[in-house]
Amino acid sequence: MYDITALGELLIDFTPCGMSEAGMKIFEQNPGGAPANVLAAAGNFGAKTAFIGKVGKDMHGEFLKETLKKYNIETKGLIMDEKVFTTLAFVSLNEKGERTFSFARKPGADTCLTKEEVNLELIKECKIFHFGSLSLTDNPSKEALLYALEKAKEMNKIISYDPNYRPLLWENRDIAVKEMRDVVKYADIMKISDEETELLTGCKEPEKAASKLIEQGVSLVFVTLGSEGSFLKTKDFQIRVKSKKCNVVDTTGAGDAFWGAILYKLAERENSVFQISEKEGTEYLKFANTTAGICVEKRGAIPAMASLEELLMKINI
Template identity: 25%
Template sequence: MPEPLSPAVLVIGEALMDITVTVADTVETPGGGPANIALGLARRGVGAALLTRLGRDERGRTIARHLEASGVGILPESFHDGATSTARATLDERGAATYEFDIAWDVPRDVAVGEIPVIHTGSLGVFLEPGAEAVTAILDAHPDAIVTFDPNIRPGLVGDPDAARTRFEAIAGRAAVVKLSDEDAAYLFAIESVDAVIDTILALGPNLVAVTRGGDGATLSTREHRVEVTAPRVEVVDTIGAGDTFMASLLAESAIRSGVELDGDDLAAIGKRAVAAAAVTVSRTGADLPWAAELAD
């Protein structure tokens, strides 16, 4: 098991157990967007600490072992005496899924995270109370940190679009980097154009906005430069963890973590590496994010 590196990024958000029920069997796999991003960072050699919520139960221990095996450092404040959160997908004979969530989200507001230069947050962790308020308190306590944000919208859990957009704007307004999918954008904004969505988000304050479009690639934009990148063509096994891989790839870039100004060539190269990393993940089952050795520059 790799020793956790000195953390360059603190990731705050949910870790949970994904439970897939089919007519043949039931399979449980560790999941949660922020936990996947921490995993992806550690596998790329970037020190990642994770503040999450895990029960001291078998599922919590399984998730912790999964993350620690890749070098993620889980903050001790992440553990509690309740049950670990779950997301259950039941598939019928045709493969149609019905979902059931058992998720509780809270973290300590006064957790000691030290002088970590970058804080990433997103997904349910910034929308579900009481933990969402705690996330805000942690960001308030670290005004000099570079904040990155991926809303990773779950429509059935984040409230109506107006309430979700209000919360999104509050976090995006203090972030240096915002990444979202075209589906996130459609839920949050009554705007059809990706360019218009990007312009709206940039006006909130971020320096970089990236919108992913699945197999159609992504758009990355600063106020001065905007580029389109095309996704590699691969045989897709499933798309679980693709967006998390893209976000982890952005955070693996030292230029993004240091907050330097990016030109068009920088954006194109960063975007190309991010879609290539996501292509590795979608070519295999589950959120099995790539290791550094699997990615050619």
């Protein structure tokens, strides 16, 4: 059994890491892609994980496959395709570590996964099936994701959804809103950022946005609030937990680090994930906030995910 199986993008984040002698930006090759980041974060704490997706059969694809293996993420569901190139994201950071993106994805390998290539065994054998929204931007990956979601529902899996809005990858905002909202019906648990509340629900305030998602059938809604911490709402209670101050270097992967920590906590539960208490919810938010805080103090996504030792040291300070 796997604790978490994720489907979606696996790509290279080219992250700035200084200037050359000629005054040109130097970019560092970092493995990334939100679903893979989530698995790496959860796996660092001991979760058993598996990935479903596609990369090119090229130098970047080989590097990404080896990275998944290094983080003990099952790669049986990873397709390597000679006909397409591994997706690349170039990240620009401002003085606060906040990001803007430029993508080489026309098409990128992640958008070319077909439903016939989805490894259903990895879904059948997991506790939690996790997905993001970037697979919805293009076909055939959209068809592959919807097929996987239908199968996960049939198998009564806990379905986790983390929408990840990247304006450059959509034809326009209206299409993005429609597609990202249409799949909420599959989700049992969700994580949205404070920047995505209005996009997903029409409500800007985290409390109202979370309430709207609960009304649509989501059981647990987590909202990340950047440096302000995070928020959790269930049908029975809501909690907000503040973050500790961090030395922000790069915010890439922070939300994924947070969500990987939450999914790890939910997967290790003996009781139903839908029966968490207010006390447990508070502990989960503190755990996940600390995980995200460690991530932003490093460059990149997967390499910046906290180890259990790092987390235990930080959480007790």
